[in-house]
Amino acid sequence: MEEKSYKEYLEHITTFIFDVDGVLTDGTVTITTDGDMLRTMNTKDGYALKTAIKQGFNICIISGGTNEGVRVRLNHLGVADVYLGADNKIEQLNDYLTKRQIKSENTLFMGDDIPDFPVMKMVGLPCCPQDAVPEIKGISKYISHKKGGKGAVRDVIEQVLKVQGKWSGNYGAKYD
Structure with missing residues (x-):
């Protein structure tokens, strides 16, 4: 049986789930003298997240990280379902899919490292940024040409929305 092209999956996606570190960020953590861990997120990714939400897509974040600043940023963009401190991402995935009555086959997950492996299966x-670890690249049906924190989230959201005819028509939207 011939393997499907990743583009054949795009028209059925209703839900985007993303890891944070290495996906929405470049994986770098800056530690202040007070011990705060700072991350940087790309505004183009933020614009794509807001656009997907406005177009009726489900967005969820499942991250092992615990930085509440991440939740504040994502909530500001309109992402309501943010799971932080996820030691077992399968539990959070199952909880989210059940709560929202979403089929796993209509779900895209972008991860970059070993903790994402079980949930991506x-x-x-399953998708990943260009700079994901080899094990994640090996199970990904799509590998973005963009690195984590450098537009990989925008890349995959934009592709899905374009295939479904939901990308155009929102020029001038605020994307902070």
């Missing part, structure tokens, strides 16, 4: 379209 459970979704319809």
Whole structure:
């Protein structure tokens, strides 16, 4: 049986789930003298997240990180479902899919490292940034040409929305 092209999955995606560190950020953590851990997120990724939400897509974040600043940023963009401190991402995935009555085959998950491996095996379209670890690249049906924190999230959201005819028509939208 011939393997499907990743583009064949795009038209059925209703839900985007993302890891944070290495996906929405470049994986770098700056530690202040007070011990705060600072991350940087890309505004183009933020614009894509807001656009997907406005177009009726489900967005969820499942991260092992615990920085509440991440939740504040994502909530500001309109992402309501943010799971931080996820030691077992499968539990959070199952909770989210059940709560929202979403089928796993309609779900895209973008991860970049070993903790994402089990949950990526459970979704319809596992994806990763260009700089993901080899094990994650090996199970991904799509590898973005962009690195984590450098537009990989925008890349995959934009592709799905374009395939479904939901990308155009929102010029001039605020994307902070």
